[in-house]
Amino acid sequence: MSVIGAANGFSVAHELVYTLKVRDAMQKDLVTVTPGTTLREVQGLLREHRISGTPVLENDLLVGIVSLEDIINALDHGHIEESVGRWMTREVVTIQENMPLRRAVEFFQRYQYGRLPVVDAEGRLCGILTQADIVVRLMLELNRMAEEAARRETELLAQAGAATTSGPAVTMEFSVNAGDFDNAGIASARIKSALQERGVDLKVARRAAIATYEAETNIIIHSIGGSVKAQIDADRITIEAADWGPGIEDVERALRPGFSTASELVRAMGFGAGMGLPNIQKCADRFRIESTPGTGTRLHVEIDFDSTTSDGGE
Ligand SMILES: Nc1ncnc2c1ncn2[C@@H]1O[C@H](COP(=O)(O)OP(=O)(O)O)[C@@H](O)[C@H]1O
Ligand SMILES: [Mg+2]
Missing domain, CATH: 3.30.565.10 (Histidine kinase-like ATPase, C-terminal domain)
Known part of the structure; x- marks a missing residue:
C-alpha cells in the first residue's frame, strides 16, 4: 500500500483512491460465521476459502471478527473446540461502503488489520475489503485508463x-x-x-x-x-x-x-x-x-x- 499511500505528489493512483468508493473494490461474496460456530469449524472454512479471517454475524448484525491468528492461538492454548463467541474480537473497525477508497487506505495504515468489514448506511454488513482488493481494483482501473489513452493516441495520429x-x-x-x-x-x-x-x-x-x-x-x-x-x-x-x-x-x-x-x-x-x-x-x-x-x-x-x-x- 506504500505506493498508494505515498504522499510524494499526486499520481493517478493517488487520484483514483479519492474517486473510487469502498464498494467498488470490496468483495461481496461473504463467508461468515455465527458466535456458535466452533473455532475448529472456522479453521476449516478459512482453509477451504483461502482467506485469513471472517466476520461474525448474530441475527444479521456484525458482532465480531475472527482471524487466522485467533485460530493459531486456540491451537496453542487448547481451546480450538470452543465457540467463536468467546474468542472473537468484539471491537471491530468497519468502513462504510460509500466512503472513498482513500479512507480505507488510511485505515489500513493506522490499524494493522488484514481486512475491514464494510457496512451500508444502516450498519448492515455488505462486504469485506482487503488491501489486495484495493490493489486489484486500482490495477483494473489503471489498465482501463491506459487502454483508453492508447485508443485516443491512435485516433489523434490518424487525424x-x-x-x-x-x-x-x-x-x-x-x-x-x-x-x-x-x-x-x-x-x-x-x-x-x-x-x-x-x-x-x-x-x-x-x-x-x-x-x-x-x-x-x-x-x-x-x-x-x-x-x-x-x-x-x-x-x-x-x-x-x-x-x-x-x-x-x-x-x-x-x-x-x-x-x-x-x-x-x-x-x-x-x-x-x-x-x-x-x-x-x-x-x-x-x-x-x-x-x-x-x-x-x-x-x-x-x-x-x-x-x-x-x-x-x-
Ligand atoms: N525458432 C525455433 N527454432 C527451434 N525450435 C523452435 C523454434 N520455435 C519453436 N521451437 C520449438 O517449438 C516448441 C514450442 O514453441 P512455443 O509454442 O513458442 O513454446 P515455448 O517457446 O514456450 O517452448 C519450442 O519449445 C521448441 O522446441
Ligand atoms: Mg515460444
Missing part, C-alpha cells in the same frame, strides 16, 4: 493525416540474437508503434505485437540467431521470422499448446509455457511455418487490417 494506411509500404527489419533476453520485445514494440502511427486498429496492432513477440523470443530461446522482418501494406502486415537453425524436428508437435523443449533455466525466467506458436496462430489471419533441421525455421504471419479474428493470446 494528423500523415499517418494513413494508404501510404507507401513500409518495411522494417530486426536482427535477433540467441540468448539475448534483454532485447526481447524491441521488434514487437517498434512494429506496434508503426502500426499505430498508420492509424491501424489497436486490436490489430496488438495482435501483430503478440505474434512478433512470440516469434522473437523463440529465436532468442530456441535458435542460434535470426531476424524478424515486417512489411506494412495498405491492407495488412506481413511478419517473417527466420533463423539459421537448428530447426524443428517435428513441427506438428511444436505447434501443440503446452509443448515446450525450453530448459528449466528458461522456464524459471518465465518463458517456455509452450503457448508461443499457438498464440501466433491465434493472432494470424494466415500462418505458415517451415522448418528444416540443420538449416533453420521460417515463420510467415499475415494479419489483415480489417480482420475480425479475435484477440490472440489474451
